[in-house]
Amino acid sequence: MQTAGGVSACLPIHSDMDLVWVRQHVRQAAAQLGFGLVEQTKLVTAASELARNTLVHGGGGQMECAPLEGRSPGLRLTFSDDGPGIADLDQALRDGYTSGDGLGMGLGGARRLVHDFSVDSRPGAGTTVTVAVWKSGAPRPREER
Amino acid sequence: MPEREAAGNQQTPEHAVGDFLLRRREQIAQRWADAALFRTVFTVSRDEAVEAGRAVAEALAAAAAAGRVEDPEANAFAVVREQLSRTAASRSRAGSTIAQISAEVDALRPPVTDLLRADLADASAERVLECTTALTVLMGTLRLVVLETVMSAGQELIDRQRLQLLEVATPVIKLWEGIVAVPLIGTLDSARSQVVMETLLDSVVEQHARFAILDITGVPTVDSLVAQHLMKTVAAARLMGAECIVSGIRPAIAQTIVHLGIDLGSVLTRASLADALAYALQQQGADIVSAVPSPASHR
Amino acid sequence: MTGSFPVPHGGHVPVLKLGDVLLVTLQGDLHDGTAEQLQQDISQAVADHGVTGVVLDISGVEIVDSFLGRVLAEIAAKAGLLAAQTVVAGMRPAVAITLVELGLTLPGLRTALSTEDAMRLLSAEAEQAPQAAKGAQGAQTWVPRSGRTCRESP
Numbered sequence: 001m002q003t004a005g006g007v008s009a010c011l012p013i014h015s016d017m018d019l020v021w022v023r024q025h026v027r028q029a030a031a032q033l034g035f036g037l038v039e040q041t042k043l044v045t046a047a048s049e050l051a052r053n054t055l056v057h058g059g060g061g062q063m064e065c066a067p068l069e070g071r072s073p074g075l076r077l078t079f080s081d082d083g084p085g086i087a088d089l090d091q092a093l094r095d096g097y098t099s100g101d102g103l104g105m106g107l108g109g110a111r112r113l114v115h116d117f118s119v120d121s122r123p124g125a126g127t128t129v130t131v132a133v134w135k136s137g138a139p140r141p142r143e144e145r
Numbered sequence: 146m147p148e149r150e151a152a153g154n155q156q157t158p159e160h161a162v163g164d165f166l167l168r169r170r171e172q173i174a175q176r177w178a179d180a181a182l183f184r185t186v187f188t189v190s191r192d193e194a195v196e197a198g199r200a201v202a203e204a205l206a207a208a209a210a211a212g213r214v215e216d217p218e219a220n221a222f223a224v225v226r227e228q229l230s231r232t233a234a235s236r237s238r239a240g241s242t243i244a245q246i247s248a249e250v251d252a253l254r255p256p257v258t259d260l261l262r263a264d265l266a267d268a269s270a271e272r273v274l275e276c277t278t279a280l281t282v283l284m285g286t287l288r289l290v291v292l293e294t295v296m297s298a299g300q301e302l303i304d305r306q307r308l309q310l311l312e313v314a315t316p317v318i319k320l321w322e323g324i325v326a327v328p329l330i331g332t333l334d335s336a337r338s339q340v341v342m343e344t345l346l347d348s349v350v351e352q353h354a355r356f357a358i359l360d361i362t363g364v365p366t367v368d369s370l371v372a373q374h375l376m377k378t379v380a381a382a383r384l385m386g387a388e389c390i391v392s393g394i395r396p397a398i399a400q401t402i403v404h405l406g407i408d409l410g411s412v413l414t415r416a417s418l419a420d421a422l423a424y425a426l427q428q429q430g431a432d433i434v435s436a437v438p439s440p441a442s443h444r
Numbered sequence: 445m446t447g448s449f450p451v452p453h454g455g456h457v458p459v460l461k462l463g464d465v466l467l468v469t470l471q472g473d474l475h476d477g478t479a480e481q482l483q484q485d486i487s488q489a490v491a492d493h494g495v496t497g498v499v500l501d502i503s504g505v506e507i508v509d510s511f512l513g514r515v516l517a518e519i520a521a522k523a524g525l526l527a528a529q530t531v532v533a534g535m536r537p538a539v540a541i542t543l544v545e546l547g548l549t550l551p552g553l554r555t556a557l558s559t560e561d562a563m564r565l566l567s568a569e570a571e572q573a574p575q576a577a578k579g580a581q582g583a584q585t586w587v588p589r590s591g592r593t594c595r596e597s598p
Contacts, residue, residue, distance in 0.1 A: 346537035
């Protein structure tokens with residue numbers, strides 16, 4: 001695996017297989033920063049949604065992963081593509097809206113799974129979605145497996 | 146921070162103070178060992194107090210020599226932090242207020258100033274002023290560092306206690322084979338609801354429980370956020386193959402829920418924990434036989 | 445993790461037939477393609493064998509995103525059209541919490557704590573089905589079990 005060890009990485013998103021790499025890298029990075037199991041699962045799921053958006057709607061792109069400093073450690077994920085962009089952001093963020101064949105939970109759902117969420121997109125100029133998550137102050141007592 | 150130009154080849158005041166602190170560290174440590182801050186912590190041995198005082202004096206000397214008397218982020222203060230965090234934290238645990246600790250750190254200054262004045266007996270009045278000012282600034286920074294340490298220790302204590310409270314406040318009880326319950330007492334906020342949800346669902350797996358009961362008899366108010374968390378817990382339990390029952394909704398809370406327009410339609414509710422248990426047992430195929438009809442059966 | 449190498453049948457998830465029930469065990473991180481292939485395989489198997497139930501064991505699955513959620517729901521819907529009940533078994537707490545947070549509560553999906561529970565649920569229904577078949581409700585859930593080929597009794 002090309003990303004073993006570090007938290008910082010830049011991964012291409014061009015195929016199904018790349019989605020798997022993205023999920024595995026985010027899982028590893030979150031675990032390394034001491035995220036709880038539920039926090040890890042939420043973040044990996046959000047990353048999976050966003051990476052799939054990049055692949056399906058943006059025609060492929062990349063994900064950048066970087067650690068965040070703060071009172072508790074965090075992680076920033078940036079998904080970018082050079083695709084057609086999003087014409088109506090509000091609409092795209094609404095639940096149930098879909099331009100593909102998904103459930104229309106991608107963007108809106110991912111937003112609920114992270115702490116910080118921002119989209120930068122213009123028609124024809126690609127899309128960049130940045131999310132940030134911080135480890136919660138309350139480590140779960142049951143997750144010391 | 147080049148505030149003043151050193152006259153001729155004379156040292157800057159900061160450097161002079163640094164040299165002085167290093168040279169006189171033994172005397173300073175001896176005097177500090179008798180000061181309240183060190184004395185109360187190192188009650189076992191005075192030698193330890195002297196040792197700690199020497200370490201702090203050396204660190205201050207390093208900070209001064211680096212010309213960073215007013216920078217609490219200076220590397221040298223890291224040593225002070227380490228050395229004093231133990232000291233200050235134990236003072237704080239013993240119940241000292243921030244103001245007391247601040248005064249105690251302040252009390253470290255006069256003996257050092259006295260020594261410095263004695264050292265500079267031959268120097269010009271201007272030079273004495275320069276050096277004592279540098280020392281005062283340095284001691285002020287020390288005070289800042291100590292207070293920072295104390296306050297972050299306090300914050301750690303609060304964080305730890307908050308955690309303990311969360312754990313204590315969410316006991317999952319196995320009521321029967323395949324039935325678990327959490328009796329919730331006190332206000333539910335977002336963080337606690339999250340912990341409740343996770344502990345309850347974990348125990349559903351551990352106990353292989355088909356029924357999970359959330360009893361909110363002891364919860365004073367239910368707002369839309371809490372109701373939302375209850376519904377999320379119910380939905381998550383359902384996805385796992387368990388049924389979640391909310392019991393103990395008091396009339397006042399039922400009123401609020403209706404008033405807020407919250408739809409708990411998808412949530413299975415029962416008036417009391419006993420009713421919820423009876424329901425779960427019945428669903429499991431257990432017959433509850435009682436010689437005397439219970440009041441609950443009349444509802 | 446099986447997807448990275450060409451496993452037998454090109455990354456297919458094995459579909460086992462146990463009596464009248466199909467048992468499908470999902471594990472690890474599934475490719476989108478593998479999940480879509482599985483959807484077809486199950487429909488095919490339900491049609492070929494005339495089973496009455498499908499159990500999807502997802503206790504080994506670490507994340508379910510909206511894509512996989514949709515796949516699970518569609519497997520259940522398609523099997524339902526072919527008169528087979530689908531039960532999703534063993535979803536992990538972290539996965540369930542995340543799905544709910546994502547806004548996917550999958551209301552039409554039946555669930556069970558474990559594969560054993562799922563099997564019990566299906567066999568209990570199979571027993572009730574003949575009686576229910578007379579009523580309107582149960583009629584479409586029950587189908588004469590004709591395609592039994594390799595039934596194993598416990």
